[in-house]
Amino acid sequence: MLVPFFRLAASLQRVGVHLTRLALIVVLLWIGGLKVCRYEAAGIVPFVANSPLMSFFYRYPAPDYQQHLNKEGEYKPANVAWHQANHTYTFAYGLGSAIVLIGLLIALYPLAPGVSAVGSFLCFGMSLVTLSFLVTTPEAWVPSLGDAQHGFPYLSGAGRLVVKDFIMAGAGLVTMAQAASRYLATQAPPSASADA
Numbered sequence: 001m002l003v004p005f006f007r008l009a010a011s012l013q014r015v016g017v018h019l020t021r022l023a024l025i026v027v028l029l030w031i032g033g034l035k036v037c038r039y040e041a042a043g044i045v046p047f048v049a050n051s052p053l054m055s056f057f058y059r060y061p062a063p064d065y066q067q068h069l070n071k072e073g074e075y076k077p078a079n080v081a082w083h084q085a086n087h088t089y090t091f092a093y094g095l096g097s098a099i100v101l102i103g104l105l106i107a108l109y110p111l112a113p114g115v116s117a118v119g120s121f122l123c124f125g126m127s128l129v130t131l132s133f134l135v136t137t138p139e140a141w142v143p144s145l146g147d148a149q150h151g152f153p154y155l156s157g158a159g160r161l162v163v164k165d166f167i168m169a170g171a172g173l174v175t176m177a178q179a180a181s182r183y184l185a186t187q188a189p190p191s192a193s194a195d196a
Contacts (some may be wrong), residue, residue: 021109021116021175024123024168028103035096038080039072041089046158047133048091057091063138102126106175114183120176127169133162 034040046069048054049062060082068082083089105119134140140159144150155163 017174017178020171021106021120021178024120024171024175025103025107027168028099028106028123032096032099032101032103035092035099038083038089039070041092042069042079042083043072044092044095045069045083045086045088046139047130047137047162050137051133052136053129053132057087059086099126109175109179109182113179113186117176117179117183120172120179122172124169124172124176127165127172130162130165131169134159137162 031040035044045058045065046062049058049060049065055062065086068079068086070076070079102119102122106116106123108119109116137158140156140162141152142150142154142156
């Protein structure tokens with residue numbers, strides 16, 4: 001009874017990989033593009049400021065940012081000025097450009113599968129860096145404010161955002177493998193004379 005369903009499911013593997021690639025492209029272009037917005041740039045400050053790999057991009061050390069964060073949609077000129085001095089926006093522009101570039105590289109799959117494979121590999125690497133924020137960012141976990149559910153394993157909103165990068169990492173590997181296979185299939189086999 002289930003065999004027809006499983007046959008249909010098995011036939012959708014290539015469609016699933018292409019849909020995964022499209023999802024990566026959309027997410028990377030959209031999120032990368034939003035890095036030009038103040039609210040998005042400020043939203044990543046806790047991750048960057050607490051990361052031993054990235055905190056040097058900012059002028060002020062953690063946890064100075066905690067008193068200068070706006071809610072999404074809120075505008076406080078004093079906080080904007082602090083973020084300008086902190087290099088928050090400059091860093092976000094660079095990061096956003098890199099994320100958009102990765103999305104564009106992945107999108108080149110139909111024309112340049114080798115380039116797309118490199119883009120997917122970069123997406124995988126970027127996801128690993130993002131996942132490191134679960135270890136370095138205090139805001140990734142529910143704070144101890146009186147409730148019994150706090151700390152590990154209770155992910156905060158920021159932590160739930162980060163943990164989704166496990167999916168991005170997996171998607172990067174799947175699309176990289178397909179793009180690399182297609183690239184290898186387009187390469188001419190070595191001629192017999194080249195071996196002589």
